[in-house]
Amino acid sequence: MKQVQLSHGGGGEEMNRLIHDLFYKNFDNDILSSAEDAAVLKPAGSVAFTTDSFTVSPIFFNGGDIGKLAIAGTVNDLAMMGAKPLWLSSAFMIEEGLPFEALERIVQSMAQELKKSGAKIVCGDTKVVPKGSVDKIFINTSGIGEVIQEGISAHALEIEDVIIVSRDIGRHGAAIMMEREGIDLHSDLQSDCETLWPAVEALIDAKVRIKAMRDATRGGLAAVLNEWAVASNICIEVEEEQLPVCEEVRGVCEMLGFEPYDLANEGTFVLAVNAEDAPLALETLSRYPFCVDAAIIGTVTLKKPGKVILKSPWGSSRFLELPKGELLPRIC
């Protein structure tokens, strides 16, 4: 079995071959092929710039792999700023001995995922480190997007805004946990890992007045809502019963003592919209298979500014706190 060797990262002939035969072949575009130490780009106006490293373990999981995640994750960060994803960098940190076939699957998966937003990889970097210096492979992707909808911000929430979640929550965290713990629920629980830009673009095109938008990755839904409550100094009241959670995620949570709203997602986003626009937002989202379970989950009030309140169907309520500790290392 062919493996990645230290020489593939040495800056010489072997590295040139790897770059041309694998990366350039799969990520082919004019900017990348003419890039030298850096790619030259011509942005039209304001741009959004973001970075993310991916360290997920296992590198292949139900519903995705580290390559799909590395593209979707960075593209989604741009999308959440109302920015059309245009240009990405990809930097590989590879452990000596990684099967070449695994690297190839990852790169092909990245190329596949790029098609969903139309973003292009325009520059890259490859490091190969000795066995034991990194576990299999880490990938960093940074991205630049053109801001097409300004003003979306955690600071922009106002009283009476409606909170929408784009689909059922907790899938990525639960799927990774099942793989790691070897749990078999006789089910096919897949990560939600997905490029969200098409749905976001549709919301912008439909002129939904989006106040805030965030993908609920590490820290889950709980982290997003708490950040918004603090940033806008408002209260978010959430109806627990309205939170979409699939049976398998509920099962994993009960078994391991987690809450779905603390689990990471990789293709699920939260929206705060003008109340009048909520039906239009839901209708628009419903056109995308990865958003069919979109639901209104709460509203913005002034009850306890800076706090998120979770209301049970039985009339009781409690604060939904920011998650503490490390729920699950190497989730993304």
Add this chain to the structure above:
Amino acid sequence: MKQVQLSHGGGGEEMNRLIHDLFYKNFDNDILSSAEDAAVLKPAGSVAFTTDSFTVSPIFFNGGDIGKLAIAGTVNDLAMMGAKPLWLSSAFMIEEGLPFEALERIVQSMAQELKKSGAKIVCGDTKVVPKGSVDKIFINTSGIGEVIQEGISAHALEIEDVIIVSRDIGRHGAAIMMEREGIDLHSDLQSDCETLWPAVEALIDAKVRIKAMRDATRGGLAAVLNEWAVASNICIEVEEEQLPVCEEVRGVCEMLGFEPYDLANEGTFVLAVNAEDAPLALETLSRYPFCVDAAIIGTVTLKKPGKVILKSPWGSSRFLELPKGELLPRIC
């Protein structure tokens, strides 16, 4: 001793504290503090975009550390494209248990190095992975710069152009090798690790007609010259005697069987300039302490297109080949 914990990367309270108390404090600027999922930037024209991961071992070495390297390396990639470094991302991949004091030194070193170019860190990412998943710390920096001098390219070399190297070669590779092998030459051999933008800006301001420019990192001087020879389909004839090499580097090379032109540099660049402009280029470079040993090392000819010829002081000559294999893993 305080150590980095998994919870510092968990997306919750502890991570927020780390980001605010360490990263925001040291990298403080308006764009960073207002960034959410991405920073919003307003570039004026064409921009250069580059990425680099840093995996150097040891993380502290004579003349620098992984933080200084992570800033200088990415800033230099932009500078080499004739682009003024403006905005950087920084993504940390940290091994659980890294002493907090080490992380702090690295971050402070990054902040220090940023001052030399005026570039700002505007977005970031932090991952903490379990012990054994990465060796101490990897850092990825991506960067965006404003292209102020267009047309600098490996494809732009022409016959009679003069090749200049900005200082004595091989220091970074030799310094790291000495640290690793525990070689003590009773000397203070320091890495050349340095932000090159001030010298590059001065060359552009002086209107030196720069054809190609490249920092001689992995693969050393040999890799840069070979890439240029192939890209421009010209021959580069190098006078071996003119290559600036300090005594310590020469000593390490003799001891370990390396050639100085194959060793990595982290603050040394190669220039191809119009022959008439060579004296102006040398004079301009000489104003910078990290370029006082700048020297003309060769010229562009058509003798063997696509090849680099090394001419000895005794009249013999041989091809200077692209380095093969992995000279030194985790050099940068």
